[in-house]
Amino acid sequence: MSESSTSPTNPPSSEEGTTTTVITATTHLTLPANTKPMTYEELNPKSKPTEFFGPIGTFGISILTPLFTYIFFYTCNDAVGCTPTTISGWKTAWNLVGNFPNESGYLWEWKSFAVYLGWYTYCIACWKFLPGDKIQGNLLRDGTRKTYKMNGLYTLLLTLGLSLGVLLNPGGIELFSWLYDHWVPLVSASLAMSLFQALWVYGYSFYNRELLALGGNSGNFFYDFFMGRPLNPHPPFFPSFDIKTFNEVRPGMILWLLLNISCACEQYLRLGTITDSMWTVIIFEGWYTADCLIQEHTILNQMDITTDGFGFMLSMGDLTWVPFTYGLQARYLAFNPVKMGPIWTSAVVAITLVGNYIFRQANNEKGDFRAGKNPKKLEYMTTERGTKLLTSGWWGRSRHPNYFGDWLMALGWCLPTGFRTPLTYYYIVYFVILLVHRQMRDDEACRHKYGKDWDKYCEKVPWKIIPYVY
Template sequence: MAQEREVTTTITATTTVTLPANPTPKTYAELNPRLKPTEFFGPIGGGILTFVTPIVAYGLFYGCNEVTGCSVPPKRNVLEWIGDWPSSAGALWDWKAAGVYLAWYLWTVLCWAILPGDWIEGTLLRDGTRKTYKMNGLWTFMLTLGIVAGTVSQPGGVAAFAWIYDHFVPLLSASLAMCTFQAVFVYVNSFFSGELLAHQGNSGNFFYDFWMGRPLNPTWPGFPNFDIKTFNEVRPGIIGWVILNVAFACAQYERLGRVTNSMWLVLIFQGWYSLDCLLAESSILQQMDITTDGFGFMLSFGDLTWLPFTYTLQARYLVFAPTDLSIAACAFIVALEVLGQYIFRSANNEKTDFRNGRNPKNLQYMETQRGTKLLTSGWWGRSRHPNYFGDWIMAWAWCLPTGFSSPIPYFYVIYFGILLAHRQIRDDEACKQKYGKDWETYCKKVPYKIIPYVY
């Protein structure tokens, strides 16, 4: 899913590969071999996740809201909860909300089309080609925030955005409809388009391939430069996450006449995370999501529904459970965020420098038989995924502003820890296949996987 940034182990791309003067073209079957379904416990796991993940997204709302509270275990059964709901807040579907969501998605597409941006080449694909991607997410973000700020500052603007809070569930349903439509379309289209398939999404089992994603780089017919996967990765969901948080701050302001310091911390931390992602937008081209994973329900749901509608849990919670933090608490949480940012950014900077042939810190490394190099000192000598460690520290800083009245707002930090551990396993397995015995040597030099001296 979205927001596991710069996940691969550090290597340099200095290997020179000599290709035959007239290489023999590979057949479609040779380019797209069938592989056994091994990820996520195979077809059973993929099928279960396809149905369970949307239930969890809805459950986080129905189990934590101003009508039923946010207790564990819940005080009332689900049918009683839904029966008490105002129709605007609890209705699963609302056509106006669906129209608003569709307009939002089309707005981000329009911005992609008309705003300036650099065209960046991606990694070399196994058919010998490279795709180019338009990178103008930052301009989309800035333009959108400018419009939002202008709207909120006008009479009635706060109420207009508070409407989003009151229609959270139908907006979630609209995003689910969009991601399901996209997942179904690209899956069916991949059987006729002749496009390159993702290895792990080409098992022949529907439930597994639909979840993992069959096509590697799907596009809409007639629009070959519009890569659906990379667009969804950093546009509608990432920017929508910030818009939802702003809407929740507006809803809190309507009720209290002010925005609490805890809400400001969540807005600033998560807003900066989104901005930082868009500032380094081209870095997603090196992520496993883009280079390896297909585009199926896992990524479409993760980008369009899971990210914006579950990552905003803390801000939504603070609307109906406002918290005023002491100066000491604010200082501690800010320090935690800064620490996480420092580890995350400095680790990624070390990797970026080394990948681009620079080594300003004179970091140690080991040579591999592939002709590439693996860092064994600095942050990447402390663990194989130090950026994950920084990311997880930041997750705590996002949840702590909600206080300790309920454990549910801490869902994100628990989920994210599991997700990062799973990503680490997947990445280590890929590196083991890629480097062979060199990877075993590397793991002896760098034994810790994420948290130095702990895990």
């Protein structure tokens, strides 16, 4: 509120009979009642270890997820086929652990570790030196915003250009199959990197007094190590390098595509051709990777970035689980080729394209709306917090239509492997479990955030993932 007062005075004047009026302005500001900054403890309250059944559950997952990465290889390879069906077959698979006839099944190899370390360093160099947009993230609870450099697409294009140069040279296909031939030692190298990162950011978070994740500050080591204690960890003296967002779409996602290409090279060396099933898998999984990097800025609105801390769950998931299990279909087809034919290929392509359309349209609607744009004139409701929630378009059909699109794409990636083994369908099963759990976590967070407004929203949009079904 501003007030002005005037007071006539009679100072000396150069002209007789004149009066000078001095105007004094007084401004009153209404300040917040509590101007005291929040303390570190107030910004980072203790959390309860409830996710994934608490410390016991997170400890179990920390052991089982790396273990299954190895199981997927040792039960699905040239030596035993895919998914042994007899006791002798399982015994053979067990005997191959640590005693595999070639390098692809060696548990550890220093050359593979050096190659993986070089790959990770290359990705950092691309982040540093390639051009990219500077985009601000969401407002953090300490009142700040982080700025992210988005140039993952340029990293992908450079990598594909270099890979093409290798493939077109004499002996290039044999050279590129090196990744396929060193699968398990590369898994071990990525696991060593993810374990190191998770331990380091956990320990460092006690000394640099960074902002912590609200769900990873329980005080229990196993729980916080898995869930992630720091929200946006960065190396000392490099605050602009956010480890979590870097890992999300770069080293693991692009390596996934390179591993698929390596599997296609292996199939070509064995057959002298690449089957329609392999083409379908590498094209659609490759497009998923490219689309993710084209829309890299959209990850800033995902729960992984906004809410979850960076711990073993994300480091292992990004660096090991994604590249070495998401491409199981391509690795299976390398030694067990499937010829689909035009009719089956058309059906698989149709399912995948529909899934991709739903996934992208839903994410575009959300991205535009959060950016203050509404080109489709979608309906929405306004909560008491002032936040707006979409109630039409794809987000009026279900609360997570992008998950539905993800499921259809995942099914399209698995179908080219045929029906000889259930193991290659692990991805769709895993993704159903993952996204249902994420939907439950997201709904719980929104109910806590919006209160009764969330109940009103759920009445308007009752379907959780699959429109009109679930």
